[in-house]
Amino acid sequence: MGNLQHHAQTTLRVNGKPHTLTVDHRRVLLDLLRDDLDLTGAKKGCDHGQCGACTVLVDGRRVNSCLLFAVALDGCEVTTVEGLTGNGDGEELHPLQRAFLERDALQCGYCTPGQICSAAGVLSEAAAGHPSHVTDPAAPSGGPMPLDREEIRERLSGNLCRCGAYPRIAEAVEDVIP
CATH class of the missing domain: 1.10.150.120 ([2Fe-2S]-binding domain)
Incomplete structure (x- = not known):
């Protein structure tokens, strides 16, 4: 019972760039984006999926990133406000x-x-x-x-x-x- 694994290798393509991370099963996408990838555009508002401040796109569909476990998104494409321009350099606005x-x-x-x-x-x-x-x-x-x-x-x-x-x-x- 003490050998339960609580982490998994997860690969996400975020704003066009692949990221492979070892992620705790309980970690939500919002925290991974903000804390691990330093993409702080999505905000933690209510932390219950009711305000939309954390909205990002996953495989082109809008989602509340505070509700999604990052490990469940293995292989997905995530687009944040920082990546909407497509080039990710922030020079050209969407x-x-x-x-x-x-x-x-x-x-x-x-x-x-x-x-x-x-x-x-x-x-x-x-x-x-x-x-x-x-x-x-x-x-x-x-x-x-x-x-x-x-x-x-x-x-x-x-x-x-x-x-x-x-x-x-x-x-x-x-x-x-x-």
């Missing part, structure tokens, strides 16, 4: 990052990385034709879902902003809709 700045869609900025990652996920989901709870049932299926203000607000509803920058956040997302 269109969403630029829109958030231009629209002044942040105040304290704590939730902003999670909001931006979630918005990137929203754009991908809509482009892939995934409906939301407010999507008109009569909307044609099989193609991209149109994103209006109501759709954007519904799809981003899992990301909280204590400062109340919601109108500007929705405008910033509208600015980058293809």
Whole structure:
């Protein structure tokens, strides 16, 4: 009983770069990103998956990184706000990052990385034709879902902003809709 192994080799591709780490089975992705890889964009807000400050993309889907055990993501692609540009050098902003700045869609900025990652996920989901709870049932299926203000607000509803920058956040997302 004393020989139970509590660690595992885990390989994650984070922002395009492979990382192989020995990870405690109880370690969540958020802590691994912040403490082991020094990617501090994703924030620890509620630590219960209710605020969205820790939102990142795993294999292109948005997730609350505070809820996911890192060992369960072996072989996955993780994209943080730092890696949205694709080159990872931070020189060129992602269109969403630029829109958030231009629209002044942040105040304290704590939730902003999670909001931006979630918005990137929203754009991908809509482009892939995934409906939301407010999507008109009569909307044609099989193609991209149109994103209006109501759709954007519904799809981003899992990301909280204590400062109340919601109108500007929705405008910033509208600015980058293809």
